[in-house]
Amino acid sequence: MQKHVIITGASRGIGSETAKFLSDKNVFVTAIARSEEKLADLKSYNSSNIFTLPLDLSDPGAIPVIENHLKEQDFKIDGMIHNAGLLINKSFEDLSDSDWENQFQINVMAPVRLTRDLLHMFSDESHILNIGSMGGFQGSSKFPGLSAYSATKGALSILTECLAAELSGRNISANCLCLGAVQTEMLAQAFPGFKAPVEAENMAEYIGTFLLDGHSFFNGQILPVTIGNPT
Numbered sequence: 001m002q003k004h005v006i007i008t009g010a011s012r013g014i015g016s017e018t019a020k021f022l023s024d025k026n027v028f029v030t031a032i033a034r035s036e037e038k039l040a041d042l043k044s045y046n047s048s049n050i051f052t053l054p055l056d057l058s059d060p061g062a063i064p065v066i067e068n069h070l071k072e073q074d075f076k077i078d079g080m081i082h083n084a085g086l087l088i089n090k091s092f093e094d095l096s097d098s099d100w101e102n103q104f105q106i107n108v109m110a111p112v113r114l115t116r117d118l119l120h121m122f123s124d125e126s127h128i129l130n131i132g133s134m135g136g137f138q139g140s141s142k143f144p145g146l147s148a149y150s151a152t153k154g155a156l157s158i159l160t161e162c163l164a165a166e167l168s169g170r171n172i173s174a175n176c177l178c179l180g181a182v183q184t185e186m187l188a189q190a191f192p193g194f195k196a197p198v199e200a201e202n203m204a205e206y207i208g209t210f211l212l213d214g215h216s217f218f219n220g221q222i223l224p225v226t227i228g229n230p231t
Contacts, residue, residue: 010031129214134179161222177223
């Protein structure tokens with residue numbers, strides 16, 4: 001039976017490339033992002049396997065739209081990739097309450113709501129994959145300007161461990177991949193001129209493969225994915 005996966009933050013970068021990779025593996029993909037135009041471009045890549053929903057996940061009203069889509073397509077959720085993220089590069093003293101709140105809304109609360117409110121539509125042996133960051137990996141090098149972003153990714157890592165414990169009785173696995181620097185539009189906006197050692201297409205292949213197979217070997221794990229020194 002053909003599997004179905006939800007990917008957030010799917011209009012560009014890692015999310016978009018992972019949607020393409022999985023669709024090529026004959027997986028149905030529901031791609032969620034705010035940009036309707038970019039999602040339309042993504043759907044044209046594989047219109048048979050890619051379904052798109054232009055939504056703002058900070059709006060709780062997005063959940064009923066997703067639920068209705070799943071019912072209309074008769075989809076269960078075999079995998080969910082929480083990839084949507086917000087990165088604000090500011091010194092700690094310049095970060096406003098609004099900056100902190102916005103990053104927690106997108107990077108933590110959106111995955112919480114999406115997982116909790118759609119839990120009844122997950123299939124047996126499904127896999128929740130949180131896309132974390134080396135900035136949120138305990139003991140890794142930390143960088144000025146990323147205190148709020150790293151804190152949200154640290155929270156997402158611990159949420160992963162909690163989900164694995166909470167959902168073990170439902171046979172649902174949860175893991176977190178803490179990525180090092182990947183060349184994406186978001187990275188370029190936050191760090192102009194910086195060149196990451198890994199391209200989005202290469203990381204997407206790793207993420208897609210891990211989503212499909214990784215939960216056979218891992219559950220509740222926070223895994224560094226970097227070619228640099230994680231400490």
